[in-house]
Structure formats: structure tokens, C-alpha cells
Amino acid sequence: MRILLLATLAIGTVSAAAPARSQTNDPSYPVCLHVYGKATYYECRYTSLAQCAGSASGRAAQCVLNPYVANALESPRWRQRRYRGAY
Template structure:
């Protein structure tokens, strides 16, 4: 009985200790804004906003903020765009 309890405790400890950070880059957009914040009581932090189609667009949004704009390392620049989807018309009765 003691072995299953110790095993479950060890597994639970591993899950708690594992770093659970999510992916911060959106691979659908070529440019990311890296925002730095000093924060108050909760401390500082930083995050990525990967919702920009160009560096100038990102820079306009980052203007006046503690942020920088960079190319998204997870965007597939060399990959050809997907073909447009064909819409099927519903038959009219």
C-alpha cells in the first residue's frame, strides 16, 4: 500500500515542478511585438503580441511603450501561401 502512495506522490511532484509555459508566438503572423513591463506589486513581466503583418504596423503600435518589434521566428516565410478555399454554393430550391 505504501508503494502506490509514494509513486503517486512522486508523479504529482514532477507535474507541479514542470515548467508549464505556453507558446508565446503565433505562427500565423510574420511580426511580433515584445512588450516589457515593470509592474507594481506583482512584479515585472513581459509578453509577445504576434498579431502584426509588418514591422511598420508593429512599430506604430509600440510607439510610446516599452516594446520592440521583431520578426516571428516561427512564421514560415519560405512556405507558399495556402490555396484559396473554394466555396460551394448551396442549391436553390
């Protein structure tokens, strides 16, 4: 009886969990909506600045390039070559 109760409790806990958020580093969405307020967060699901601007209108938010994709696209070799001549 105890095992049945624990199994039921485990199934209920798993099914009540919130869905996982989508990845913010998807290069298919190069524009993010940076929302300000009690919780500051990024919504990275826009393909253009104009599309994002429509969602940002009237909100405490601004459209920015996806910071996760911008940093991922820069190759480490390029950074090394850029600074090699300075020394």
C-alpha cells in the first residue's frame, strides 16, 4: 500500500511540473526581447528587430540582438589572432 501511495505521489509531482523553457541560444532566433520589471528576462523568439518591436510596444522592454548567439558565433581562433599582434 505504501508503494502505491509513493508511486501516485511521484506521478502527480512529475505531471504538475512546469514545462521546460526553450533554449535561448538557437541561431534561428537572432533577436531577443529584454523585459524589465520584477523579474528581468529574455524572450528569444524573434527573427527580426521589427517583429520584436511590435511585441515591445507599450511594455518595459527593449529589443536586443541575442547575446547568447552573438558570443557563440565568434570563433576562438579569431580572438587569438586579433590579440596576437599586440604583444
